[in-house]
Amino acid sequence: MKAVINGITLGYTDRGNGTTLVFIHAFPLSKSMWLPQVDALKDSCRVITLDLRGHGESDTMLWNWTLDDYAADVIGLLDHLGIAQAVFIGLSMGGYTVFSLCRHFADRVHAIVLADTRAQADTEEGKAGRRGMAQIAFNEGASAIADLMIPKLLAPSTIQRQPDMVEQVRQMILQTPSVGIVADLMAMAARPDSTDLLTLITCPTLILVGEQDVATPVAESRYMADRIPGATLVTIPEAGHLSNIEQPRAFNHALETFLQRLKE
Ligand code: MLT
Numbered sequence: 001m002k003a004v005i006n007g008i009t010l011g012y013t014d015r016g017n018g019t020t021l022v023f024i025h026a027f028p029l030s031k032s033m034w035l036p037q038v039d040a041l042k043d044s045c046r047v048i049t050l051d052l053r054g055h056g057e058s059d060t061m062l063w064n065w066t067l068d069d070y071a072a073d074v075i076g077l078l079d080h081l082g083i084a085q086a087v088f089i090g091l092s093m094g095g096y097t098v099f100s101l102c103r104h105f106a107d108r109v110h111a112i113v114l115a116d117t118r119a120q121a122d123t124e125e126g127k128a129g130r131r132g133m134a135q136i137a138f139n140e141g142a143s144a145i146a147d148l149m150i151p152k153l154l155a156p157s158t159i160q161r162q163p164d165m166v167e168q169v170r171q172m173i174l175q176t177p178s179v180g181i182v183a184d185l186m187a188m189a190a191r192p193d194s195t196d197l198l199t200l201i202t203c204p205t206l207i208l209v210g211e212q213d214v215a216t217p218v219a220e221s222r223y224m225a226d227r228i229p230g231a232t233l234v235t236i237p238e239a240g241h242l243s244n245i246e247q248p249r250a251f252n253h254a255l256e257t258f259l260q261r262l263k264e
Contacts, residue, residue: 001013001014002057003077003080005073005076005077005080006069006072006073006076008053008058008059008061008073009058009059010050010051010052010053010057010058010059010073010077011031011050011051011056011057011058012031012048012049012050012051012077013031013038013047013048013049013050014046014047014048014081015038015042015046015047015048016041016042016043016044016045016046016047017045017046018044018045018046019045019046019087019110019259019262019263020045020046020048020078020083020085020086020087020110021041021045021046021047021048021086021087021089021259022048022049022050022074022077022078022086022087022088022089023037023038023047023048023049023050023089023090023094024050024052024070024074024088024089024090024091024093024094024095024097024098025049025051025052025055025091025093025094026091026092026093026094026116026153026241026242027092027093027181027184027185027188028055028142028145028149028173028176028180028181028184029055029169029172029173029176030051030055030056030057030172030175030176031049031050031051031055031056032056032172033091033169033172033242033244033245034049034244036244036245036248036251036252037089037244037248037251037252037255040248040252040256041252041255041256044256044259045259046083048077048081048083048086050073050074050077052070052073052097052184053065053069053070053073053180053183054176054177054179054180054181054183054184055176055180056175056176060177060179060180062179062183063183064183064186064187064190065183065186065187066187066190066191067093067096067097067099067100067187067188067190067191068100068104069187070097070100070187071097071100071101071104071105072104074088074097074101075101075105075108078108084108085107085108085109085110086108086109086110087110087111087112087113087259087262088101088109088111088112088113089112089113089115089255090112090113090114090115090117091115091116091117091242091243091244092115092116092117092215092216092241093117093184093188094115094117095114095115095116095117095118096117096188096191096194098112098113098114098117099119099191099194099197100191102197102201102203103194103197106203109203110203110204110262111203111204111205111206111258111262112201112203112204112205112206113205113206113207113208113255113258114205114206114207114208114221114224115207115208115209115243115244115251116208116209116210116213116215116216116221116241116242116243117216117220117221117224118216118220118221118223118224119193119194119195119197119198119220119223119224119227120193120194120195120220121191121192121193121194122188122189122191126189127189130185130186130188130189131185131189133145133148133181133185134181134182134185134186136148137178137181137182137185138178138182141178142173142174142175142176142177142178142181143174145173145176145181146169146170146173146174149173150166150169150170150173152214152215152241153169153215153240153241153242154166154169154240154241154242154246155210155212155238155239155240155246156212156240157212157238158238158239158240158246162246165245165246168245169242169245195223195227198224198227198228199227199228199229201228201229201231202229204230204258204261204262205228205230205231205232206231206232206234206254206255206258207221207224207225207228207231207232207233207234208221208233208234208235208236208243208244208251208254208255209221209233209234209235209236209243210235210236210239210240210241210242210243210246210247211235211236211237211238211239212238212239212240213239213240213241213243214240214241215240215241216241218235221233221235232258234254236250236251236254237250239251
């Protein structure tokens with residue numbers, strides 16, 4: 001499905017009825033990464049996935065967008081669909097977007113799931129790394145980015161044993177225009193630090209992380225769990241950064257348990 005939100009055509013899916021779940025994807029992927037969650041939850045919840053601007057089926061516009069723009073698009077889509085509040089599930093860059101939602105649209109947030117993400121802003125070294133990667137995307141395109149990112153996104157055991165999954169992730173990256181990749185990198189480099197926000201989060205919070213995540217290691221999730229009041233932390237064995245794809249059963253089980261508790 002498509003809708004024009006904030007002047008940009010965005011691709012999204014909207015399945016099922018019940019509590020609204022909005023899934024926000026990682027860098028440099030698309031809403032397709034959430035297929036295992038859509039399949040598992042569409043019979044019990046209203047499940048929405050969207051392609052952030054510059055990804056998947058959404059239009060690409062050349063500018064230095066911020067994560068606040070991504071968050072405003074998510075809210076614009078909810079307005080379009082007539083939804084007041086939702087549970088927001090963001091993985092990595094999707095998690096950074098969830099922080100922006102908590103900062104600017106707290107009244108729309110029923111609960112949050114922060115998967116394989118971190119609260120800290122980029123260090124100077126991290127920002128320099130983003131600049132280098134943007135240059136590679138510009139010079140060599142998405143395939144060079146896929147080569148760089150796959151070892152960061154997937155656990156070594158996944159890369160060794162699940163070639164189909166590796167290919168699926170590569171294809172998702174190849175479908176992301178270089179302009180979208182560069183815009184993400186600029187947005188992530190410019191994102192504010194969210195550590196002060198953590199103690200102010202009052203909604204129910206689930207934190208999920210792959211045990212072998214090298215991009216946002218378990219310690220980052222522990223840091224968030226220690227500060228967000230009442231947050232639950234679940235680590236997912238035999239998963240790297242893309243824990244929802246690598247171990248969908250464990251990821252979905254943790255999510256379903258959290259959603260069940262929201263109803264009690
Ligand atoms: C992501 O998976 O969204 C990225 O690894 C996040 C980042 O580079 O900070």
